[in-house]
Amino acid sequence: MEKVLEQIIDGIVKFDQDSIQERVKEALAAGINPQKILNEGMIVAMGKVGKLFEEGEYFLPEMLVAAMTMQKGLEVIQPLLMKSGVKSAGKIVLGTVKGDLHDVGKNLVGMMLKGAGFDVIDVGVDVTPEKFVEVLQDNKDAKILALSALLTTTMPNMKTTIDAVKRAGLRSKLKVMVGGAPLNETYAKEIGADGYAPDASRAVGVAKTLVG
Numbered sequence: 001m002e003k004v005l006e007q008i009i010d011g012i013v014k015f016d017q018d019s020i021q022e023r024v025k026e027a028l029a030a031g032i033n034p035q036k037i038l039n040e041g042m043i044v045a046m047g048k049v050g051k052l053f054e055e056g057e058y059f060l061p062e063m064l065v066a067a068m069t070m071q072k073g074l075e076v077i078q079p080l081l082m083k084s085g086v087k088s089a090g091k092i093v094l095g096t097v098k099g100d101l102h103d104v105g106k107n108l109v110g111m112m113l114k115g116a117g118f119d120v121i122d123v124g125v126d127v128t129p130e131k132f133v134e135v136l137q138d139n140k141d142a143k144i145l146a147l148s149a150l151l152t153t154t155m156p157n158m159k160t161t162i163d164a165v166k167r168a169g170l171r172s173k174l175k176v177m178v179g180g181a182p183l184n185e186t187y188a189k190e191i192g193a194d195g196y197a198p199d200a201s202r203a204v205g206v207a208k209t210l211v212g
């Protein structure tokens with residue numbers, strides 16, 4: 001692997017907030033494409049951080065600072081990942097479900113969807129089913145509801161949200177797309193979602209298919 005990618009991984013794992021942007025710029029200058037910097041650098045680093053947390057080496061503050069370091073690095077490649085986006089491909093309401101504070105993945109998905117021309121309304125993290133319903137009521141032209149969850153304990157809140165949307169009579173005109181590390185296609189079907197994607201770039205493909 002390119003040395004600079006290793007340095008990016010190391011920089012995030014060791015929270016080197018001062019030099020992460022420099023490293024990412026170096027990687028770009030070396031001709032490594034932004035998608036590769038993201039997938040083989042930053043996301044690999046977050047996987048390592050998760051592992052250190054599981055092993056009891058890292059605690060909550062370490063995970064948080066690692067996420068902040070990644071966000072700093074992302075700022076450099078964000079304009080490159082977002083390119084085009086001429087006319088709106090449709091409106092998407094996006095958020096992380098109730099009880100869940102993870103937003104790095106959601107933000108990436110939002111960024112890529114915007115780049116693909118979607119009009120993204122980001123409702124944030126820890127969003128209750130009631131709040132999603134309220135936002136959808138204010139945005140009746142939304143074509144997709146996109147839900148994120150990173151915890152096995154908050155995954156069920158995706159179903160609770162879909163059920164609340166149904167009860168509010170908003171489900172029939174809307175497609176629901178879900179994602180997040182603990183999810184898979186089977187779970188997505190089980191809870192009545194229309195689409196699932198394992199990462200942000202594939203989320204764009206799924207969203208395009210869903211809006212037809």
Ligand code: B12
Binds near residue numbers: 104181196
């Ligand atoms: C950073 C982090 C945190 C930070 C979050 C900061 C932030 N601003 O997001 C903080 C410190 C807050 C945190 C807290 C906790 N965390 Co945490 N966290 C992580 C960590 C290290 C990285 C997550 C991340 O940013 N990944 C990088 C992004 C790019 O990937 P991603 O989120 O998976 O998103 C991609 C895909 O999943 C997909 N995707 C995501 N959303 C969506 C949505 C749609 C619609 C689609 C289509 C696709 C999609 O596309 C994304 C981009 O490619 C993970 C470890 C890991 N490997 O995931 C643990 C991890 C998720 N956390 C974990 C835990 C246990 C917790 C805590 C419960 C710890 C505690 N004891 O308090 C708390 C819960 C707090 C809460 N209520 O939410 C566990 C979850 C275990 C489980 N299976 O339930 C993990 C897996 C760590 C571990 N290995 O144990 N955490």
